[in-house]
Amino acid sequence: MEHNEISVNEILRHLMHDYLNQMHLIQMNIDMGRTDEAKQLVRKYSQKCSQFFDINNVGLCETNEWLQTASWIYKNLTIEVNATLLNRGAEKYDSPLKDYLERFVEAIYPLLRGYQEQVLRVHLNSNDILEIQVELNGEWSSYTWIDESFKGLLRVEKEKNTESQIKFKLFASE
Known part of the structure; x- marks a missing residue:
């Protein structure tokens, strides 16, 4: 799937x-007296921001x-990101990882x-070595993900490939 670059104005x-949707959701919960739910949303959005900075800090800016x-x-496609990065x-994995994820989504999306x-x-996850777990849940026509072109940088370990779930892990070579 070809797409155009996103302008700065579109990103903003x-x-x-x-941001407005998130603030309205928090305000709605406060107005309804559901302070625990509002606090939970604040934690959720704060964690998302922290993970964004963590991913950048380990050198995966393009991937992020x-x-x-x-x-x-x-x-x-809904994308959920979780990071445990120490x-x-x-940096050397950044561009190949982003390209790999993009090729995967471009292949499955149609x-x-x-x-x-x-x-x-x-x-x-980067506790010892960089490890990326990817899981896609949904429904699509039969598909087999076979792209493993990392030139030794990352190793692919396939875990599951059905018509409702694809799951694999990528491991850094060092």
Whole structure:
């Protein structure tokens, strides 16, 4: 799937729209006397910001940019990101990782069935070595993900490939 670059104005427009929606949701919960739910939302949005900075701090800036904006381009796909990042120095994996995730989504996206929720979960972990777990849940036509072109930088471990779930892990070579 070909797409155009996103302008700075479009990025800001998306961010402001999301920000206003989040603030309205918190305000609605406060107005209804549901302070625990409002506090939980504040924690959720704060954690999302922390993870954004953590991903950048380990050197995965291009990957982070793609993860944060891909759902704006691939509108039938919800992307959930989780990060447990302790070690820095992942810069050399950044561009290949972003390209890999993008190729994966571009390959599967035309096969998605739009009437069902499609969720792509990406968990980045760098306790010992960089490990990325990718899981796509939804419904699509039969598909086999075979792209493993990392030239030794990352190793792919396939876990599941059905018509409702694809799951694999990527491991840094060092």
